[in-house]
Amino acid sequence: MEFAFTQEQEMIRETAAAFLAEVSDSAAVRRAMATERGYEPALWDRVCGEMYWQAIHVPEEYGGMGLGYVELVATMEQMGRFLLCSPFFATVCLAGNALRVAGSKEQQSRWLGQLCEGKLTATLAFNSGSSDWGADAITATWRREGDAYVLNGCYRYVIDGHTADLLVIAAREEDSKGEAGIGLFLLPAATAGVECRWLPTMDQARKQAAVRITEVSVGTEAVMGELGQSWEALARVIDIATIALAAEQVGGCQQLLDMTVAYTSERVQFNRTIASYQAVKHKAADMMLRTEVARSAIYYAACIAQEALEGTALSGELSEAASVAKSYCSDAYFAVAGDALQLFGGVGFTWEYDVHLYLKRAKSSEHLLGNGTYHRERLACSLLD
Amino acid sequence: MKLSFSPEDELFRDQVATWLRDNLAGEFEKLKYRGGPGDEHMFPAERQVWEQKLAEGGWTCVGWPREYGGRGCSIEQQVIFFEEYARAGAPGRVGHIGEGLAGPTIIAFGTEEQKRKYLPGIVAGTQLWCQGYSEPSAGSDLANVKTRARLDEARGKWLLNGQKVWTSLAHEADFCFVLARTDPDSVAHKGLGFFLVAMDQPGIEVRPIEQITGTSEFNEVFFDDAECRADDIVGEPGDGWKVAMGLLGFERGVSTLGQQMQFQNELDEVVRFAKGNGAANDPVIRQRIARAHAELKIMRYNSLRMLSGQSASDGALQKEALIYKLFWATWHRTLGELAMDVLGPECDILEGAPYALSRLQSMYLFVRSDTIYGGTNQIQRNIIAERGLGMPREPKGTAR
């Protein structure tokens, strides 16, 4: 047992922080978020070409770096801290993990290979517009027609869905219910009958799309895993991605805390820095508590996610770890963002200062992949029912 | 970063669990889940016999170096020991102040002679300790202690005069470590000494204080020319504050994991009640139980982080250690409220007259002290803001 970062992990984190401080400052975030695409292709090229983050936890046999989920989480934390606008989360954490968990060898070498080369962005679509992120959120359908499968349905909250080259989509067998009948399919976005539409969002630094699929016919090469039996694999993918999202939330908490301490230490009222007031200090202390507790939650969850990817001893704890981390981190991020805005006073309410970017991200990421209430109810089910 | 234990450590786990299963039986059966905060009045004598049983098996002071009678366990093994101990429902340790606070302080700051004189009694479970810090005018402002210590050079003794208050288990203890002023003209944290004082002497009077639970676990302790030997001071006269603060660091050690297993036992009991009386169907209660569960899980990993990480080069606590007290104390207090809300109107009904509290009722009341002793939540927030975030220190007042 060892619960501290190794030196190598420490280095990965520091390298990420230094890189992002340079390329993802406030001006860069604002430039990217003002576009419909939502990221600057030149910067994404640098991320893929210089940092190789798109390949971070992909096995070496597929051209990846072969690092673990702890390394991915440490990097994701920094991306959340600097609000990096990029297709990383959708491509690596959603679609990439789906390929790793459910893809066949052929699918993995074809798509993960391109993904690692930085040539491909991808995403995962499953929720048709529900605040329940379980199997019931899937309403799109598949049916068999000869050797082909015909897909129909709608998805919302598809991260970067309007720019992704490749979609991993979940659909259920017509007339199936709950966790039964679920299938996963690989669908190039350019396929006829696939329509991806940008959904403008309050949190402009992360783009979402609506996807509509009308009578799209695919062959068996598009099917991931065992058709009709894929809920378990998809649930694992969602849990593993949820842990990365929680890490992003921790990075946001840390940045808000640092910004708040810096601002309150400069701002003078009644001839004192406002940081010297106990009411301000105590709020800052609570912000730090939430940030550190949230960090403990994601490091532990990252270890569990790694075990789940490798199928080792603690894999069975995945869904619990994801719900523990996401419920705590979601609530922590929003509370910390709210406290930060309050301590900034009037300037915190302006477009010019960055606090609102984090406040908006806190709310959007809270609800993405299930909010605190949703995840606590999942925990309650296993504890109480 | 890795969560699983090595095969050797898992063998060690078996060894601990087996020993506990074999020995926590017979006369000791009734001690299961007894003792600990809020329940210290239960079977104190029997629990001291149990402490000595542990000692025979080599299961006291497991993290201490072997040269001082400890078992020299690695951090991992200590984690395992405390987890298995609580999992087995083994009783609250009467020796915890000695093992967790007095002993480590003597090991870190004491002379060889002090180590020879005081450590064996702690290891053997024959000598119990209490902590004499707080005084009527020195609560959060601990540096305001007024108890005085004067060296009578002719007799080779320190003479102590003054009063301590809230001294937990002073009525059971054989020794007390006392923070007292060696320089009568000094103020604040200068001029203090850290003394090791035997309780059984004419100069010491212990008066129990009845607490919120109707029981008495803490006391007033009066010193009227109480004596200890000239060499029963840890560090030099004037070093008392440094020694006292060093001790606070030990409160964030491995034993926190044992404490968490006790929390787990309590939460399990709350869950059992909720399932039994239908509260488990209430969506709000479900949320609260799930939150308690999630945060207790995280608490464990926060402790592992605390134990794995090296402290900063200046000896400052890491951030996850700085927030730990505020986190667990607040969590535990919230658990107490949850327990009562799960019970509903039954929460008010006692097990009997005059004031027989159930375990959960007693827990609910006792947890109100968790956010007070060992630095109140407000003091914790001051410390976090000042040491963790570098915000300005509190201005000193001019009252009194």
Ligand SMILES: Cc1cc2nc3c(=O)[nH]c(=O)nc-3n(C[C@H](O)[C@H](O)[C@H](O)COP(=O)(O)OP(=O)(O)OC[C@H]3O[C@@H](n4cnc5c(N)ncnc54)[C@H](O)[C@@H]3O)c2cc1C
């Ligand atoms: C069950 C229990 C067991 C204990 N056992 C021991 C023991 O074994 N040995 C021992 O020495 N002591 C013990 N104590 C004492 C304990 O450490 C003190 O109660 C604690 O330090 C608080 O001091 P106080 O009670 O004098 O409260 P005060 O310091 O008077 O505090 C009262 C209130 O004022 C607030 N306050 C004080 N200063 C500040 C500030 N600067 N900023 C903001 N708010 C402030 C506090 O947070 C609190 O809410 C025990 C206490 C309890 C309840």
